[in-house]
Amino acid sequence: MQQIDLELQRGQQELNEVENQLSDDKALVAAESKLASQKEQLEDAKKKQKNSEWELEDLQEKVKRIDNKLYSGTTKDPKELVNLEKEVKVFKSKISTNEDALLGLMSQVEEIEAKAKTSGEEFERLKREWQQRQETLEQRKTEIETELAELRENRDGLAQQIDSEALNIYERIRLMRGQAVVKVERGRCQGCHITVSTSQWQKAKAGDLIQCNSCSRILHV
Numbered sequence: 617m618q619q620i621d622l623e624l625q626r627g628q629q630e631l632n633e634v635e636n637q638l639s640d641d642k643a644l645v646a647a648e649s650k651l652a653s654q655k656e657q658l659e660d661a662k663k664k665q666k667n668s669e670w671e672l673e674d675l676q677e678k679v680k681r682i683d684n685k686l687y688s689g690t691t692k693d694p695k696e697l698v699n700l701e702k703e704v705k706v707f708k709s710k711i712s713t714n715e716d717a718l719l720g721l722m723s724q725v726e727e728i729e730a731k732a733k734t735s736g737e738e739f740e741r742l743k744r745e746w747q748q749r750q751e752t753l754e755q756r757k758t759e760i761e762t763e764l765a766e767l768r769e770n771r772d773g774l775a776q777q778i779d780s781e782a783l784n785i786y787e788r789i790r791l792m793r794g795q796a797v798v799k800v801e802r803g804r805c806q807g808c809h810i811t812v813s814t815s816q817w818q819k820a821k822a823g824d825l826i827q828c829n830s831c832s833r834i835l836h837v
């Protein structure tokens with residue numbers, strides 16, 4: 617029974633570990649949120665780029681209109697002509713600044729796009745790995761559960777064969793010490809390493825239920 621209980625303990629431990637691993641999707645969630653935030657950044661940068669392009673078109677349109685006025689010959693007043701020339705100059709300098717900004721924004725969009733692509737691939741890879749792992753773990757979980765059910769059945773069968781008083785003692789020690797039955801090796805209890813008396817050793821060898829004087833564990837020779 618001690619053997620079965622130890623196996624049950626090990627099985628339960630492994631089952632807990634497998635269940636922990638099954639529910640652990642931290643890496644996947646982290647990769648997903650990284651990707652989502654990069655996509656958001658990308659949308660933002662694209663919006664800025666669009667705005668900048670519209671502004672630029674607007675300025676170019678303004679310059680075109682003034683140029684028309686200047687060269688169509690409809691404006692004859694020299695003062696007004698000078699003013700229009702000045703206006704064109706201002707707009708042209710704005711266009712130049714805007715073009716530089718637009719180039720910067722475009723390269724920013726490209727950069728974020730590349731990053732988001734890498735993150736997307738990384739996320740897909742992690743997801744595939746995670747799904748495969750889930751399958752393996754689910755399989756292992758089923759195996760352990762079957763093993764545990766068999767062990768419990770064996771244990772129930774054994775419990776019916778053991779004298780109830782002895783079983784009580786066994787359960788009490790197991791509760792206290794974890795392992796209730798220990799071997800005697802080279803005359804020492806393997807639970808606490810204290811020397812076992814010869815008479816105890818002999819009785820245990822004969823099959824009596826003998827407990828260690830020091831740690832109370834049941835001695836098995």
Ligand SMILES: [Zn+2]
Pocket residue numbers: 805806807808809810828829830831832833
């Ligand atoms: Zn002992």
